[in-house]
Amino acid sequence: DAKTTQPNSMESNEEEPVHLPCNHSTISGTDYIHWYRQLPSQGPEYVIHGLTSNVNNRMASLAIAEDRKSSTLILHRATLRDAAVYYCILRDSSGAGSYQLTFGKGTKLSVIP
């Protein structure tokens, strides 16, 4: 799986928007961009995924650069419950790739009340 690069940590004030960046300069045309997050003392949970177009769901928005070499996870209004480690993961959808999620160290998001 292609490699992603994320900042080690970020801080945000409660009720403000948060932009979590991810660089993936070696992304291939069949790689989907997935985001998972892991709250303290819990297993990871799916947040959102996309291929080329920006995506929105009830949890977050995913903005994908036109050249697909970077993406940004947007939490529109951070709450204390959003404090977690956020992982940006590339997954090959061609059928030739592997099925597992390849996690890096992720970005630890702290939310300040």
Next chain:
Amino acid sequence: DAGVTQSPTHLIKTRGQQVTLRCSPKSGHDTVSWYQQALGQGPQFIFQYYEEEERQRGNFPDRFSGHQFPNYSSELNVNALLLGDSALYLCASSTGLGSYNEQFFGPGTRLTVL
């Protein structure tokens, strides 16, 4: 609708012992993956089971083995435990083998090897 469940929650073993961890997938899911998460690191893929067969394996030694039962539940076995096996073991379930299918994770089993 119960999500992914794992047992036990915590486990303490000594070096050289063997351990079995258990996982029940989310209702409707037929694929189970296991991950190891050391402190301060992201989860690392161990293996994945589908139709009672190991379909893919990560970079883990043969001391790590598994099984999937006809009801889709799964076990992870680790033999000859080492201190370095101390970690959070996560089970994730999904449907089919599609690489883009969302995986649902359980809360994990915390294994401590003394």
